[in-house]
Amino acid sequence: MRRARPLTISLLAGAAVALFAAQPTLAAPTPIDPAQHRQMLDIWKKMISIPTVHGRGQMAAMANYVAGLLREGGFAAEDVRIEGSGDDLSLAARYRGTGKGKPILLSGHMDVVEARPSDWTRDPFVPVEENGFVYGRGALDMKFGDAVLVSTLLKLKAEGFRPSRDIILLLSGDEETAMATTARLAEQYGGNAELLLNADGGGGLLDKQGKPVAFYVQGGEKTYADIEISVTNPGGHSSRPGATNAIADLARAIDRIAAYRFPAQTNEITRAFFKATGKQIGGATGAAMLRFADDPGDADAAATLRADPEYVGITGTTCVPTMLNGGHALNALPQKATVSVNCRIFPGVSVENVRETLARLIENPEATVTILDHPLASDASPLRPDLMKAVRKGIDQSFPGLPIVPQMAAGATDSLYFRAKGVPSYGVLGMFIKPDDDFSHGLNERAPVASIDPALRLMKTLIVDLSR
Numbered sequence: 001m002r003r004a005r006p007l008t009i010s011l012l013a014g015a016a017v018a019l020f021a022a023q024p025t026l027a028a029p030t031p032i033d034p035a036q037h038r039q040m041l042d043i044w045k046k047m048i049s050i051p052t053v054h055g056r057g058q059m060a061a062m063a064n065y066v067a068g069l070l071r072e073g074g075f076a077a078e079d080v081r082i083e084g085s086g087d088d089l090s091l092a093a094r095y096r097g098t099g100k101g102k103p104i105l106l107s108g109h110m111d112v113v114e115a116r117p118s119d120w121t122r123d124p125f126v127p128v129e130e131n132g133f134v135y136g137r138g139a140l141d142m143k144f145g146d147a148v149l150v151s152t153l154l155k156l157k158a159e160g161f162r163p164s165r166d167i168i169l170l171l172s173g174d175e176e177t178a179m180a181t182t183a184r185l186a187e188q189y190g191g192n193a194e195l196l197l198n199a200d201g202g203g204g205l206l207d208k209q210g211k212p213v214a215f216y217v218q219g220g221e222k223t224y225a226d227i228e229i230s231v232t233n234p235g236g237h238s239s240r241p242g243a244t245n246a247i248a249d250l251a252r253a254i255d256r257i258a259a260y261r262f263p264a265q266t267n268e269i270t271r272a273f274f275k276a277t278g279k280q281i282g283g284a285t286g287a288a289m290l291r292f293a294d295d296p297g298d299a300d301a302a303a304t305l306r307a308d309p310e311y312v313g314i315t316g317t318t319c320v321p322t323m324l325n326g327g328h329a330l331n332a333l334p335q336k337a338t339v340s341v342n343c344r345i346f347p348g349v350s351v352e353n354v355r356e357t358l359a360r361l362i363e364n365p366e367a368t369v370t371i372l373d374h375p376l377a378s379d380a381s382p383l384r385p386d387l388m389k390a391v392r393k394g395i396d397q398s399f400p401g402l403p404i405v406p407q408m409a410a411g412a413t414d415s416l417y418f419r420a421k422g423v424p425s426y427g428v429l430g431m432f433i434k435p436d437d438d439f440s441h442g443l444n445e446r447a448p449v450a451s452i453d454p455a456l457r458l459m460k461t462l463i464v465d466l467s468r
């Protein structure tokens with residue numbers, strides 16, 4: 001994931017733990033075959049030991065390892081394809097069904113972000129199991145999820161499961177960097193797919209005592225965009241100031257952007273999120289959530305939520321200045337000043353629309369307002385009843401009655417490219433973790449072993465029920 005933890009998990013860390021009071025586990029969890037548990041653990045550790053940092057030339061080792069497992073597990077050789085070169089590799093494996101419906105896609109990424117051994121307590125690429133955790137780069141983001149996907153497919157093959165539609169596993173190789181392999185996979189498979197299940201989003205929240213309090217289904221992602229505003233000026237000697245000054249003009253522009261609030265918005269996912277959370281949270285914030293879910297035009301409710309950094313991101317688009325550059329000499333009038341503004345754009349709003357808003361705001365026809373790179377916008381996915389029903393069933397096998405809350409993420413995953421192709425996409429990894437244990441992209445990344453069985457139960461239920 002491009003770095004921002006799923007909104008909800010970090011968000012609700014504190015509140016949710018209080019919110020969704022720990023749920024009594026009624027029935028005993030559906031047993032997971034101990035051999036599969038061990039197999040998943042071995043695959044997970046093996047994957048961590050392959051340092052798939054983009055540019056290190058190890059992506060082929062990971063792709064070939066997975067391909068080997070799948071072929072040994074019963075996939076036809078021609079149904080497992082590795083494409084690309086260097087580290088721009090992707091893997092696609094087709095589990096053939098009876099062709100009664102469009103395929104469902106399973107998504108994950110093989111690459112991890114950089115990790116320098118000198119910064120870590122131990123070698124980040126030597127998986128260590130300790131105190132109920134597996135430590136290593138990618139333990140959480142996202143080799144746990146990759147291992148859940150592979151182990152579940154192998155289990156279904158071994159059980160002779162025959163779906164009515166094809167199931168296609170898609171593993172990209174540069175989700176943490178350029179997402180070029182993701183774009184390629186979306187081009188190849190996104191035109192004819194029923195839906196996509198992403199093991200790199202969603203997740204379960206544990207309280208400080210380790211009890212599950214809620215499960216989040218990620219159904220939408222804000223668009224990440226950097227917009228650069230540049231002001232130029234003829235400049236001159238600083239002892240002879242003119243009517244305009246590049247830095248002063250830019251400062252005025254920044255002031256206006258900082259003061260501006262984009263229109264408050266909701267969608268099916270954020271309404272469901274605020275309704276589920278508002279009811280539980282109570283108090284002024286809870287009441288504001290419920291009012292906002294009913295009417296995003298409720299200025300007071302919006303103001304209450306926007307005053308809290310935890311919730312502002314869910315109420316609409318945000319744009320903030322993040323980097324500044326200007327001037328070339330202490331004793332010269334600046335000839336150029338530039339600011340980059342980082343925007344997290346609400347699903348359904350185009351990046352160009354936001355660029356125009358910023359250009360209008362600053363009222364400086366001399367300034368250039370440019371979108372950096374080529375950000376891709378995507379709409380939120382509908383909360384399909386069949387998907388939500390299967391999630392309910394899969395979660396109840398481990399934690400009966402646990403609240404299930406839709407979520408919108410501030411950062412992007414591979415789902416972005418598939419949603420942009422019109423494929424409904426859902427982050428549904430059954431990883432249950434305390435927010436304080438989430439060090440993805442950080443030092444000493446880890447993930448709990450205890451989350452293996454809930455994740456396997458959920459993924460198997462989803463794949464079987466949605467491909468039947």
Ligand SMILES: [Zn+2]
Pocket residue numbers: 001002109141142175200
């Ligand atoms: Zn990730």
